[in-house]
Amino acid sequence: MLRDSRLCPQSGMQDYNYVWANCFEITLELSCCKYPPTSQLQQEWENNRDSLLTFIEKVHIGVKGFVRDAVTGAGLENATIVVAGIAHNITAGKFGDYHRLLVPGTYNVTAVLVFFHSYTPVTRENIEVKEGAATEVDFSLQPTVMPPVLNVTQFTATPAPVSTITPTPVQAEAPSPTSLHQPVQPVDFRHHHFPDMEIFLRRYANEYPNITRLYSVGKSVELRELYVMEISDNPGVHEAGEPEFKYIGNMHGNEVVGRELLLNLIEYLCKNFGTDPEVTDLVRSTRIHIMPSMNPDGYEKSQEGDRGGTVGRNNSNNYDLNRNFPDQFFHVADPPQPETLAVMAWLQMYPFVLSANLHGGSLVVNYPFDDDEQGIAIYSKSPDDAVFQQLALSYSKENAKMYQGSPCKDMYPTEYFPHGITNGAQWYNVPGGMQDWNYLHTNCFEVTIELGCVKYPKAEELPKYWEQNRRSLLQFMKQVHHGVWGFVLDAMDGRGILNATISVADINHPVTTYKDGDYWRLLVQGMYKITASARGYDPVTKTVEVGSKGGVQVNFTLSRTDIKVEEGKVPVLNTPDTSDPNEKEFETLIKDLSAENGLERLMLSSSGDVSPYRYRPYKDLSEFLRGLYLNYPHITNLTRKETVVNSLFYLLFWFTGNYSRYSGTREPETKAIIENLILKQDFSLSVALDGGSLLVTYPYDKPAQTVENKETLKHLASLYANNHPLMHLGQPGCPNKSGASMSALVLTACIIWCVCSIKSNRHKDGFHRLRQHHDDYEDEIRMMSTGSKKSLLSHEFQDETDTEEETLYSSKH
Known part of the structure; x- marks a missing residue:
């Protein structure tokens, strides 16, 4: 710890807070390195959390x-709170409320309001302050x-609206008289x-850890994460026999309805799990x-209100991602994109067994194939054409407008899709499309839905789109359970x-089993x-009847070609005992690695988690703060001042000196902080995050001054x-001691996120400590201090120890 004057004699923000506001501020020097590598940011957070x-x-x-007021009970704004022996006073807020920071001890406290000598001061003696x-x-x-006598002022603050950034709720459907349960509808539109x-x-x-897992499959051109939310009763684990389903949205950056519907779906599934039987x-x-x-890159370039444009459609390299997959009929010349x-x-x-790719620009479900070998608009039938038609209809039937088949009469008056579905190539040719690649190169059946x-x-x-599509989204997911499923066992x-x-038989499209021998075949x-077959095994064929509802379980037991065993029985062999769990685990690893893409699967499975610790450009930071407010409106507020043209987190401020008013022209950022934050807000405690050393400083910045409230x-x-x-x-070991720290920016974002995301009932003060083991770490922190409003009384209430310079403060108000 240091008095800040030992570091730098100029007047800083912490002194301005202390002298001109009710706020005590200190300054944190967060790290010796002003702009540490991204890899160190998590350690910075761990050290400072x-x-x-x-x-x-x-x-x-x-x-x-x-x-x-003893008569009316109204709060007395600007009443002064004086602590005997400490020449530093604060004033009451709008409703007469005050908060005076003090260390443990016994104090005499006086409240006074000098307003034409209209109130008699009151002193409360021997007030005991405890830890x-x-x-x-x-x-x-x-x-x-x-x-x-005036109307009594109620001591309940009504926050004024700060901006037009407001979460838009949607009214849930009125419960029908025959319904026993109505699911919770999303409100985040x-x-x-x-x-x-x-x-x-x-x-x-964070709020639903028992059924969710957030991971990333990679990064965009501009290094944004490609996030995936897994929702399952056992997240992070493939359960043998349980099919896997996926939705993908916003492949074209300016087609945004799918993106928002999928966020609505996440909210709907999370909030209704355990209470709604269907979910x-x-x-x-x-x-x-x-x-x-x-x-995500294309989305950031797109513009609200775009009806049929192309701005933001492609990725940042200007390639159409739905023309970028290997194609069965044509060579895709564009380089593969990240x-x-x-x-x-x-x-x-x-x-994956079933999938849908959500687009916009029409209202129809489009199924494979998306192109044909002639490159013309003609029906291009896949081997599973009947299955795809059934899948497409399962979605369109639940969307009344889509099912009518004439969705965009004002834009495309001649366009008609019977029952709201179409073969992709018959509509128009799309070489290099994602849905065909799914079908031809994986076990997954995918359709493309124009929303x-x-x-x-x-x-x-947006609420209208949710109402039109919510039943369709759920009904389509249920189709993953149709057909046959089971296990192929040794x-x-x-x-x-x-x-x-x-x-x-008669359908030229085989599927393969997963690591537990489990399979799913939509029919x-x-x-x-x-027929089930495998290299080194005799094939087995069964006749199966598939009904109209649900799936049929069909298991196969295959015998090795050189050993005949009755199905369902295991031969007794004189082989060594391999029941050791470590040996079994090793055998499983070898089996997984020997499979197709085995090494790639293993590498990806260990790299899915995403680190939140990174540097954010100003636009990203602004959207981050906006997002916090919109996601946590009940505990956050967002003030936006258009006069501030640069990020305040990157700047080193120079404030009014302690002895006289500043005569020069203040920078717009400094002016905005003083006028719109420090002087207009009733803060009690504050901290400024800086870098260049590893210590905490507190007022004053000028070495000649005596610090009141030094102990506090x-x-x-x-x-x-x-x-x-x-x-x-106390041994930072830093080569230099000046400048602003980028790690301060990251820590600020982390602490805001931490406070927002943790339930208030987890800790007496509303903060639940995410206790973790501290690792050794050689980095930086600086702390800055600002103070409370210096509103001294006239000399009749001044402490005898007040100095001439302290009396000067009282004239500044």
């Missing part, structure tokens, strides 16, 4: 209460001249820019993966056979001859330093 939370809690120390929560001390001041979407996803991952059954029986945005490669690797890693005629509708229209040891082939109602300021600084694994040692 507990100190930041502990410091925030200290806003509750000292004494607090209200100063009221922990503030001692409550209220004052009732008797007016010396009786004013007319707005357009989510990437930081907002990221906060939304992390929020639901609960779906989550327990299906492993669901939802990628809201495959093209988003395309990431999705292809993702699809080969998980055993509306307008690509980027106004935010107020007759010798009963283990599942990986990559065994499941073939259906329409009918009788089928199904020193106490606050000590609390931070003592909770930091390195700062309390």
